[in-house]
Amino acid sequence: xxxxxxxxxxxxxxxxxxxxxxxxxxxxxxxxxxxxxxxxxxxxxxxxxxxxxxxxxxxxxxxxxxxxxxxxxxxxxxxxxxxxxxxxxxxxxxxxxxxxxxxxxxxxxxxxxxxxxxxxxxxxxxxxxxxxxxxxxxxxxxxxxxxxxxxxxxxxxxxxxxxxxxxxxxxxxxxxxxxxxxxxxxxxxxxxxxxxxxxxxxxxxxxxxxxxxxxxxxxxxxxxxxxxxxxxxxxxxxxxxxxxxxxxxxxxxxxxxxxxxxxxxxxxxxxxxxxxxxxxxxxxxxxxxxxxxxxxxxxxxxxxxx
Amino acid sequence: xxxxxxxxxxxxxxxxxxxxxxxxxxxxxxxxxxxxxxxxxxxxxxxxxxxxxxxxxxxxxxxxxxxxxxxxxxxxxxxxxxxxxxxxxxxxxxxxxxxxxxxxxxxxxxxxxxxxxxxxxxxxxxxxxxxxxxxxxxxxxxxxxxxxxxxxxxxxxxxxxxxxxxxxxxxxxxxxxxxxxxxxxxxxxxxxxxxxxxxxxxxxxxxxxxxxxxxxxxxxxxxxxxxxxxxxxxxxxxxxxxxxxxxxxxxxxxxxxxxxxxxxxxxxxxxxxxxxxxxxxxxxxxxxx
Numbered sequence: 001x002x003x004x005x006x007x008x009x010x011x012x013x014x015x016x017x018x019x020x021x022x023x024x025x026x027x028x029x030x031x032x033x034x035x036x037x038x039x040x041x042x043x044x045x046x047x048x049x050x051x052x053x054x055x056x057x058x059x060x061x062x063x064x065x066x067x068x069x070x071x072x073x074x075x076x077x078x079x080x081x082x083x084x085x086x087x088x089x090x091x092x093x094x095x096x097x098x099x100x101x102x103x104x105x106x107x108x109x110x111x112x113x114x115x116x117x118x119x120x121x122x123x124x125x126x127x128x129x130x131x132x133x134x135x136x137x138x139x140x141x142x143x144x145x146x147x148x149x150x151x152x153x154x155x156x157x158x159x160x161x162x163x164x165x166x167x168x169x170x171x172x173x174x175x176x177x178x179x180x181x182x183x184x185x186x187x188x189x190x191x192x193x194x195x196x197x198x199x200x201x202x203x204x205x206x207x208x209x210x211x212x213x214x215x216x217x218x219x220x221x222x223x224x225x226x227x228x229x230x231x232x233x234x235x236x237x238x239x240x241x242x243x244x245x246x247x248x249x250x251x252x253x254x255x256x257x258x259x260x261x262x263x264x265x266x267x268x269x270x271x272x273x274x275x276x277x278x279x280x281x282x283x284x285x286x287x288x289x290x291x292x293x294x295x296x297x298x299x300x301x302x303x304x305x306x
Numbered sequence: 307x308x309x310x311x312x313x314x315x316x317x318x319x320x321x322x323x324x325x326x327x328x329x330x331x332x333x334x335x336x337x338x339x340x341x342x343x344x345x346x347x348x349x350x351x352x353x354x355x356x357x358x359x360x361x362x363x364x365x366x367x368x369x370x371x372x373x374x375x376x377x378x379x380x381x382x383x384x385x386x387x388x389x390x391x392x393x394x395x396x397x398x399x400x401x402x403x404x405x406x407x408x409x410x411x412x413x414x415x416x417x418x419x420x421x422x423x424x425x426x427x428x429x430x431x432x433x434x435x436x437x438x439x440x441x442x443x444x445x446x447x448x449x450x451x452x453x454x455x456x457x458x459x460x461x462x463x464x465x466x467x468x469x470x471x472x473x474x475x476x477x478x479x480x481x482x483x484x485x486x487x488x489x490x491x492x493x494x495x496x497x498x499x500x501x502x503x504x505x506x507x508x509x510x511x512x513x514x515x516x517x518x519x520x521x522x523x524x525x526x527x528x529x530x531x532x533x534x535x536x537x538x539x540x541x542x543x544x545x546x547x548x549x550x551x552x553x554x555x556x557x558x559x560x561x562x563x564x565x566x567x568x569x570x571x572x573x574x575x576x577x578x579x580x581x582x583x584x585x586x587x588x589x590x591x592x593x594x595x
Binding site for chain 2: 096099100101103104107108110111112114115118119121122234235238241242245275277278280281282283284285287288289292
């Protein structure tokens with residue numbers, strides 16, 4: 001708890017010492033962190049390897065974009081609504097996907113995300129097709145407050161969502177519900193025979209994961225001012241899975257670090273070379289070979305050794 | 307255009323498409339059957355095939371030489387990758403393979419961009435196969451006919467290879483019980499390297515054959531890998547016959563779907579995949595997952 005307060009305080013103080021350009025990057029990193037953490041709920045706690053988590057992100061982004069473009073609902077509420085919507089859609093998705101297990105589950109989630117991607121390409125009135133939704137405003141309010149539309153205001157909104165999301169996810173995995181999830185992860189047949197309807201638990205965790213992932217996407221739309229089909233593309237699903245794994249699965253904090261690391265390295269490399277993807281690939285492979293427990297695991301090993 | 311001519315030419319069109327998908331799908335499914343890993347880099351190997359093929363045509367002046375050398379090179383690279391890196395990971399969970407092959411996809415894409423540049427490269431259709439024939443009074447490119455034929459020939463070839471040769475027998479045995487094969491005195495590690503190489507080589511053949519039709523470009527890998535996943539999942543991971551059925555099904559849906567419902571063609575493929583997985587979670591011919 002003390003650690004959490006310290007981090008929150010540090011994050012809250014950062015805008016006072018950083019140039020605007022770094023603030024933008026940091027905001028994006030926090031959004032990605034929330035996105036990666038949401039996937040960790042599935043991957044790290046129930047071993048549901050989703051290969052289509054971009055679906056949650058894109059759903060949130062398009063929903064939030066439409067709310068902000070077509071209604072007067074204030075920014076913070078629009079973001080929350082979009083996250084909620086993504087979570088509700090997830091119940092249907094999960095009902096279908098949990099018919100299968102293992103690799104088939106991964107591929108079903110991928111199929112669903114690609115389906116959304118294909119739909120987004122054609123449903124022009126809602127998604128703007130290949131142009132995407134442009135000019136998404138940061139609507140004022142509530143009570144006419146325009147602070148959230150400013151750079152630092154939006155940063156604090158993102159920070160609040162990340163910390164709120166983290167507390168929610170941590171409460172979830174520490175509850176009896178979380179214990180059943182870990183049971184599913186370690187041995188689903190045994191958990192089932194103990195009398196738990198494991199499928200319902202899986203559907204619930206997918207919904208929670210999509211809700212937080214949708215929240216991240218919902219933040220991204222007004223952050224960038226646009227939403228396009230890239231946000232539903234499988235490449236994003238692959239990237240976020242890698243953030244989770246590089247950060248350390250089943251830790252919640254690890255994937256956030258993974259996302260920050262991912263964006264930071266991408267940023268640094270792209271200033272030096274056009275071929276950043278090349279070095280990126282090498283770094284990932286290095287992680288798998290030499291530090292499979294991820295950044296957080298590495299840090300723990302290091303602190304234990306010293 | 308009368309109905310029968312339309313159906314025949316479009317079906318042939320779909321078959322030529324199916325052939326390309328099959329080259330990708332059967333390699334992926336062979337690799338999965340033996341190693342239980344999903345090779346994310348399969349599309350990148352396909353792309354490498356197209357680029358190496360372009361260079362080979364430039365060096366030798368012959369499309370047929372390219373068709374021979376490029377797959378060998380691509381397959382060799384695949385086998386070397388398996389020996390150098392993947393081999394260290396057996397016994398770890400599926401995460402590891404996914405991440406390593408995803409990393410390899412990034413590396414290969416970037417390396418290809420550095421070596422061959424960003425422009426799409428056109429490979430000439432060999433003289434023998436350029437031009438058109440008339441099928442029921444409808445013009446049809448000979449090259450597509452050749453593709454469909456090549457798909458059928460290779461399919462029969464692989465099937466006979468798996469059924470009749472000693473290596474084919476070892477591959478089938480290893481996919482059923484690797485430990486037992488190892489205990490009986492065969493180095494399973496070599497079988498795995500060979501299969502990975504063969505699978506990548508098949509993707510390379512697909513790349514060379516696709517190059518004259520779609521040009522060699524950097525967008526090839528992502529498009530290919532996702533289609534390949536779809537057909538292998540529809541057919542059942544690890545099932546050779548399944549990958550064939552999946553390829554034909556997807557190709558027909560793509561060709562006829564984009565003719566009748568251009569707006570929904572892309573969605574159809576994923577809807578079919580989702581429907582099949584709901585009723586048969588392991589795919590059409592796969593073991594129950």
